[in-house]
Amino acid sequence: MSYVDRIARLRITLNDTKPPIWRTVEVPLTTSLKGLHEVIQAAMPFEDYHLFDFRVGEQRYPIPVPQFDGPETRHAKLTKLGALIEKGFSEFVYTYDFGDNWQHTSKVKEITQADPTMPYPRLVGGERRAPPEDVGGTWGFEEFVEAMTKPRHPEKKAMLAWYGGPFDPETMDVEAIEAAMAKLAKRRAIGRAAFAKGRPHGG
Structure with missing residues (x-):
């Protein structure tokens, strides 16, 4: 599988919320x-005030903290979404803020070719305010x-x-979400342009 120019449509649900708070997003497979x-x-x-990790199968992927995490911990920055999907994973748990313990279930709904006219990542749908x-x-x-x-x-x-x-x-805060x-x-477009500019040309 080539990750370049392919995207995953993900359904992200905040666990233990009734009715559920959920978002559907499209993310490039090259995303870490x-x-x-x-x-x-x-x-x-x-x-983004707090620590996070992903649990994929038996493996944990945070930004490792040397005094707490051993060599068995994988680095979230060095792991691509496409690599996990290629290994057969289509569902994983994301936890944000280990105090409040916001656990989200992320499910891969679809893999498609990216639309070259569309900016990614992007919000596709969702319900309720986080x-x-x-x-x-x-x-x-x-x-x-x-109370509110x-x-x-x-x-x-x-x-x-x-x-x-x-x-x-x-009411989902669509304006704030789309701005973010x-x-x-x-930032991704700037990174891609810089990468393309830095590649050697044949000749």
Whole structure:
């Protein structure tokens, strides 16, 4: 399989949320797991404050921390999405913020040829707003949503002040997500152009 100019359509679901918070994205197969972490951060969106890892089969892929991770830990920055798919993996777990423990299940839905007129990565679809940072995991998020959506909830005023305004759990923040995706796509385009410029020409 050639990774170049091929993309994976991924369905990313934030586990243990009811109704489910999910996103569908298209990502080049050349994307590293570190790059996929950035895509998921943009797609939810989160703010990339905390550590993360991917679990693929029996293997763990973080950005290794020498004092905690042994030689058996694989490096997320050095592992390509296409290489894992080629090995037969079509589902993996991404965890962000080991305190709040946001676990996401990512499933490969389709592999297709990239559209040369389309910027990647890109958001294809999704539903519902992702939790704010440091809300206290799934349990804390449920309490937060209840406080923000019930007019007479005793914690509403405090939660509004903490969050900085109203929170609608049913509305995906499409504008913020697309802006974050556009930044990633622009960075990728610059990287590809620099790589192409640096390649030796035949002659």
